[in-house]
Amino acid sequence: MSERILRTAKSDLRLSPAAKEKLRASAQAAGCSVSEFVLGSALVRAEETPADRSRFGLDPRQRERFLEALDAPTRDLSRLDRLFDRPRVFEAGPTS
Numbered sequence: 001m002s003e004r005i006l007r008t009a010k011s012d013l014r015l016s017p018a019a020k021e022k023l024r025a026s027a028q029a030a031g032c033s034v035s036e037f038v039l040g041s042a043l044v045r046a047e048e049t050p051a052d053r054s055r056f057g058l059d060p061r062q063r064e065r066f067l068e069a070l071d072a073p074t075r076d077l078s079r080l081d082r083l084f085d086r087p088r089v090f091e092a093g094p095t096s
Contacts (some may be wrong), residue, residue: 013038023037023038
């Protein structure tokens with residue numbers, strides 16, 4: 001018996017009739033409700049998304065250029081340095 005989880009938030013979707021039928025058929029084939037099918041599928045995709053953004057592939061030329069960029073000397077970013085030297089909004093003392 002599966003554990004019942006209290007769900008208190010709701011999300012609505014606008015679907016074409018074809019998309020709704022495809023989800024209904026897939027949910028039926030998986031032996032669950034459309035809501036369970038959509039939620040489960042969305043959660044799997046949500047887990048994959050951060051991994052997709054933290055890994056990337058490069059061909060040999062791109063890899064070489066990337067490594068050269070990493071090894072290159074740093075650029076003078078004096079404007080950025082000045083920005084970071086200024087007191088931060090939440091670190092500044094009370095104003096009079």
